[in-house]
Amino acid sequence: MIMPIHDWTREEPGDFRHDWDEFTDEPFDQPEGKPLIVASYRGGETPTAYVESIGVGDERPTLSIFLSETRYISAPLEPTHQQAWADSPAVLRGLVEPTGHG
Numbered sequence: 001m002i003m004p005i006h007d008w009t010r011e012e013p014g015d016f017r018h019d020w021d022e023f024t025d026e027p028f029d030q031p032e033g034k035p036l037i038v039a040s041y042r043g044g045e046t047p048t049a050y051v052e053s054i055g056v057g058d059e060r061p062t063l064s065i066f067l068s069e070t071r072y073i074s075a076p077l078e079p080t081h082q083q084a085w086a087d088s089p090a091v092l093r094g095l096v097e098p099t100g101h102g
Contacts, residue, residue, distance in 0.1 A: 023049045034058075038077065044069035 020028050034053035040063040042048045052061055060077035067073065085093065 020049065020051070023047065038063055040064050040066065042066040042069065042072075 028051075031053050034055045036054045036056065036058075038052045038054060038061055040050040042050070042064075043066065050064065052063075054060065060081055062074050062076045062078075064072040065075050
């Protein structure tokens, strides 16, 4: 999951801040210039959240997708995104990519 960080008071259950509070009483310190998070969750007897802050334009990290408490697969987010983007129809990419016009 990658999502922007914004006004925590407006979060609904299921959004990141609500999830973070389920794991710890510690505040989440959002680093300057890193308005996005990548999060992976492991359930089980001791649920664990693995959270990494990233900035716009940063390479997306590899994260773990947990299948059980002890089994997971690695999800290489950057190459997966790049391949999906390359396979997207040009008309859709054109809606997102900057045109170079001011």
